[in-house]
Amino acid sequence: MVSLTPLQYRADLKGDLQRVETALRDAAITDDDFLTEVASHLIPAGGKRLRPAFVIAAALCLDPKGDQPDALTDAMVRGGVAVELVHLGSLYHDDVMDEAETRRGIEAVNHRWGNLTAILAGDFLLAKASELAASLGTEVAELLAATIGRLCEGQVRELQLIYDISRTEDQYFDAIAGKTAELYATSCRIGGLVAGADQAVVDRLTEFGRAYGMAFQIVDDILDLVATDEELGKPSGNDLREGVYTLPVIRMIASGDPITMLLGQPLDTETRNEARNAVIAGSEIETSKATAQGFVNDAVEALNVLSDTPGVLGMRDAATNLLSALDR
Secondary structure (H helix, E strand, O other): OOOOOOOOOOOOHHHHHHHHHHHHHHHOOOOOHHHHHHHOOOOOOOOOOHHHHHHHHHHOOOOOOOOOHHHOOHHHHHHHHHHHHHHHHHHHHHHHHHOOOEEOOEEOHHHHHOHHHHHHHHHHHHHHHHHHHHOOOHHHHHHHHHHHHHHHHHHHHHHOOOOOOOOOHHHHHHHHHHHHHHHHHHHHHHHHHHHOOOHHHHHHHHHHHHHHHHHHHHHHHHHHHHOOHHHHOOOOOHHHHHOOOOHHHHHHHHOOOHHHHHOOOOOOHHHHHHHHHHHHHOOHHHHHHHHHHHHHHHHHHHOOOOOOOHHHHHHHHHHHOHHHHHOO
16 A cells, blocks of 8 residues: 555654654643643544654655654654644634534534634644744744744635636635645745754755645545545535535536536535536546646655655655545
């Protein structure tokens, strides 16, 4: 089986992730038992922990012995937890906006405790992320704060075009650059900063993360159309139902396909399935895969100036294996 984690060349991958997991759980503990319960709700449900893994891999990119357990420092773990807390906080807010019922196969926070509680818990996670970032220095703190702002900007760009059948590819790319790619870019940049890499290397790592994040979101959007509810851990075809028209749908609309007549409004389950099946049957899934592959190629190219350390090899393989998630 191919691996999507950039830590696949580490000698103790499970041990690395357990350190991240323990620190992540500790970060969600508060003096208030209820807030701790809500803030911790999604952590046991798992997740790939790709963002902290990229922090660690990027931090080890210059270390020829980066496969050894003792190469992983507490600062790398804190950086990884900081970006994962931002990701978790954004999921809490996303689920409020989507009126989601499930996330990662369990009940969504907003569905269990209500929107207000979900929003406040998401805010708390973002605040904890900022606290951890501050412990890593001013540059990391400023970077993470700016990243949170860009995540919001990307999400707003998307919200402005809900149910808009005139949404363009450029508008789509602008939105995903903010709401997804920026956090991957920041993850890799934090890794470089924590490791004390020079500016040229840090910039290359950032380029990698941004290109990887663009490819990741396109793949994720394709999966929303082609995967099952069980594979996703949430309802499939949800973007269509919510009026979020992603790259394959935008391209199908642009082609003048009759599917356009179904869109531009909320869809019931039957109509959603009809629209989804039409997109799956078209050629736009394959052209969108090709676009994702182009971003993967950009990501790999950004690493070409770096030596083949365990960290670099892991990042490169994670990128080249990304589209394997669509094999079915």
